[in-house]
Amino acid sequence: MQNPLLGQETLPPFTRIRPEHVEPGVRELLARGRTRIEAIAALEKPTFATVVEPLEELQHQVSRSWSPVSHLNAVVNSDALRVGYNACLPLMSAYQTDLAQSEPLYHAYRTIAEQEGATLGPVQKQVIEHALRDFKLAGVGLDIARKERFKTVMLELTQLQAKFEENVLDATNGWTYRITDAAELRGLNEMLVDQARRRAHDERIEGWILTLDQPTYVAVVTDAESESLRRAFYEAWSTRASDQGPNAGRWDNSAVMEDILRKRYEAAQLLGFRSYAEFALSTRMAHSVEEVMQFLHELAQSARGAAQREFDELAAFAGRKLSAWDVGFYAERLQRSRYCVSQEELRPYFPLPRVLAGLFEVAERLFGVRIRERQGVPVWHPDVRFFDIESAEGQAIGSFYLDAYARPNKRSGAWMDECVGRKRLSSGLAQPVAYLVCNFLAPGENRPALLTHDDVLTLFHEFGHGLHHLLTRVDYPSIAGINGVAWDAVELPSQFLENYAWDREVLRRISSHVQTGAPLPEEMQSRLVATRSFHAGLQMMRQLEFALFDFRMHAEYDPQRGGRVLEMLNEVRKEVAVVPVPEWNRFPNSFGHIFSGGYAAGYYSYKWAEVLAADAFAAFEETGVFNRGTAQRFLDSILSRGGSRDALEAFIEFRGRRPEVKALLRQHGILATGELAA
Ligand SMILES: [Zn+2]
Numbered sequence: 001m002q003n004p005l006l007g008q009e010t011l012p013p014f015t016r017i018r019p020e021h022v023e024p025g026v027r028e029l030l031a032r033g034r035t036r037i038e039a040i041a042a043l044e045k046p047t048f049a050t051v052v053e054p055l056e057e058l059q060h061q062v063s064r065s066w067s068p069v070s071h072l073n074a075v076v077n078s079d080a081l082r083v084g085y086n087a088c089l090p091l092m093s094a095y096q097t098d099l100a101q102s103e104p105l106y107h108a109y110r111t112i113a114e115q116e117g118a119t120l121g122p123v124q125k126q127v128i129e130h131a132l133r134d135f136k137l138a139g140v141g142l143d144i145a146r147k148e149r150f151k152t153v154m155l156e157l158t159q160l161q162a163k164f165e166e167n168v169l170d171a172t173n174g175w176t177y178r179i180t181d182a183a184e185l186r187g188l189n190e191m192l193v194d195q196a197r198r199r200a201h202d203e204r205i206e207g208w209i210l211t212l213d214q215p216t217y218v219a220v221v222t223d224a225e226s227e228s229l230r231r232a233f234y235e236a237w238s239t240r241a242s243d244q245g246p247n248a249g250r251w252d253n254s255a256v257m258e259d260i261l262r263k264r265y266e267a268a269q270l271l272g273f274r275s276y277a278e279f280a281l282s283t284r285m286a287h288s289v290e291e292v293m294q295f296l297h298e299l300a301q302s303a304r305g306a307a308q309r310e311f312d313e314l315a316a317f318a319g320r321k322l323s324a325w326d327v328g329f330y331a332e333r334l335q336r337s338r339y340c341v342s343q344e345e346l347r348p349y350f351p352l353p354r355v356l357a358g359l360f361e362v363a364e365r366l367f368g369v370r371i372r373e374r375q376g377v378p379v380w381h382p383d384v385r386f387f388d389i390e391s392a393e394g395q396a397i398g399s400f401y402l403d404a405y406a407r408p409n410k411r412s413g414a415w416m417d418e419c420v421g422r423k424r425l426s427s428g429l430a431q432p433v434a435y436l437v438c439n440f441l442a443p444g445e446n447r448p449a450l451l452t453h454d455d456v457l458t459l460f461h462e463f464g465h466g467l468h469h470l471l472t473r474v475d476y477p478s479i480a481g482i483n484g485v486a487w488d489a490v491e492l493p494s495q496f497l498e499n500y501a502w503d504r505e506v507l508r509r510i511s512s513h514v515q516t517g518a519p520l521p522e523e524m525q526s527r528l529v530a531t532r533s534f535h536a537g538l539q540m541m542r543q544l545e546f547a548l549f550d551f552r553m554h555a556e557y558d559p560q561r562g563g564r565v566l567e568m569l570n571e572v573r574k575e576v577a578v579v580p581v582p583e584w585n586r587f588p589n590s591f592g593h594i595f596s597g598g599y600a601a602g603y604y605s606y607k608w609a610e611v612l613a614a615d616a617f618a619a620f621e622e623t624g625v626f627n628r629g630t631a632q633r634f635l636d637s638i639l640s641r642g643g644s645r646d647a648l649e650a651f652i653e654f655r656g657r658r659p660e661v662k663a664l665l666r667q668h669g670i671l672a673t674g675e676l677a678a
Pocket residue numbers: 461465491494
């Protein structure tokens with residue numbers, strides 16, 4: 001029987017894919033790809049139609065076969081799958097580097113640019129420009145020894161990053177907390193306690209067992225009245241995969257991080273960049289190390305005063321000196337006493353089905369699309385749902401999977417990823433398909449999943465990424481959807497859509513009390529909306545701490561001195577941290593965004609794009625947040641354009657000017673304090 005990874009069915013046959021298909025399937029896929037590449041590279045008269053189009057098609061095929069593999073590895077991880085996945089990483093890496101370092105293809109693209117440049121459209125030109133840029137960034141011009149070295153380094157990086165992620169997953173799964181005294185559970189919500197009791201029961205143990213998954217961790221440090229329980233969770237969470245904490249030395253990522261930083265530096269040096277940060281910026285909207293540092297410092301200056309005041313006030317409210325594991329707990333209480341609203345109290349108002357319906361309605365009103373569930377599509381877990389998105393006239397646009405709940409062996413956090421990318425080539429049309437993955441608390445026996453408002457924001461955020469991928473109109477896979485978009489502009493659509501989860505009208509539509517069916521009452525809405533700027537200064541400083549740590553570590557790496565991860569973190573904390581952090585905290589060891597995800601020297605992107613998103617949303621506020629004309633312009637200038645044009649130009653086309661920081665500071669209530677004059 002044919003390997004299910006190799007078919008080009010519209011959707012991956014998830015129910016048929018087995019771990020043993022992975023390595024043979026990928027080997028076959030890449031072998032076919034290499035044969036095709038050789039034939040294309042040998043063409044004597046390269047043209048857009050004979051070289052670029054077929055390579056775009058090939059990229060499309062390879063990524064749609066690989067996508068289910070990396071996806072399954074993230075959402076239903078198992079030992080067998082891990083083995084297959086890890087065996088494929090070097091194959092994929094070598095394939096991609098060989099393709100990107102191919103001299104004949106590089107020359108073919110240059111010839112096409114010279115000979116056909118005048119007759120190609122702007123999107124086609126952009127395909128070529130991006131490709132030429134990426135050839136250079138893969139070391140196409142290097143001598144053979146350096147080229148080989150670059151390839152080896154890239155391969156080792158892929159493996160190190162996978163190792164980093166495995167360690168974090170194992171460390172997260174490798175710790176549980178058993179409770180025998182019910183008093184220790186005080187403050188925790190019923191659903192969580194219920195789950196913990198069932199888990200203990202299943203394991204034939206007395207009492208309750210709490211796991212270290214993200215929703216449980218967040219719930220414990222926010223709600224548990226027992227300080228020792230909060231401390232235990234904080235310690236286990238913030239020392240995952242490190243030399244500290246309850247599993248000290250097991251799954252330790254310290255050496256992995258050191259290796260990753262050294263290899264990234266080496267790769268950047270091989271290409272002639274001074275640092276990995278400089279290398280990363282060569283494809284970003286921000287152009288220089290100085291520009292990013294200045295941006296982060298400017299925000300830090302604006303927010304520092306507010307953050308300090310917020311923290312002092314919190315300590316006064318608690319009436320004691322605050323430890324790191326107290327901040328979330330007292331912040332929640334202060335927020336509750338001030339606004340009489342808590343995340344847990346909001347849960348009954350946000351059953352997932354209602355929130356989804358309301359979210360879809362937002363997308364439908366803004367962009368004139370329709371979203372419908374489709375049954376019977378093969379999925380990787382019974383909880384996964386599938387939706388189609390079509391135009392108002394009923395034309396298919398794309399589809400997405402939703403995998404909403406936390407479970408063991410699933411990576412924590414939330415994300416959108418490409419399952420199938422859009423293409424419209426002479427070889428045919430493919431509609432985009434996305435994965436939306438969250439880690440919400442699962443439904444109970446007789447009730448739907450209930451979300452906090454934070455969860456609602458997460459869902460809107462990921463759906464924003466989804467729309468970016470699904471509503472693209474670009475025909476060429478390399479720059480369609482989120483592909484080829486400057487990384488620091490990628491969070492624009494996602495953070496933009498979050499704004500709607502704060503809108504009064506939307507709040508009414510996405511809420512329906514699980515027992516009474518009533519929408520979130522007006523006065524609760526007011527109180528919830530008022531919380532938006534609660535601790536905005538503290539949150540901003542925390543994000544800036546991550547961003548500065550990541551960026552400086554990649555910009556200032558010195559091979560003589562090594563990564564200096566903790567030293568750098570302490571330096572950054574001296575500058576921006578407001579909340580005291582215990583000496584044994586090892587958050588970098590599980591900082592997947594920058595060590596295993598795509599945010600290396602790019603965590604600042606969240607803030608950078610948040611500025612863009614706030615400023616873009618301000619245009620909606622000026623005309624009405626559901627103004628069809630404004631939404632159409634946003635779709636035409638930004639959302640549908642993928643990487644087919646420069647991010648700054650796209651923004652200027654939409655907004656009529658360059659982005660300004662003001663809208664963001666106003667949104668967070670920081671500007672109103674009168675701290676920033678400009
Ligand atoms: Zn995002």
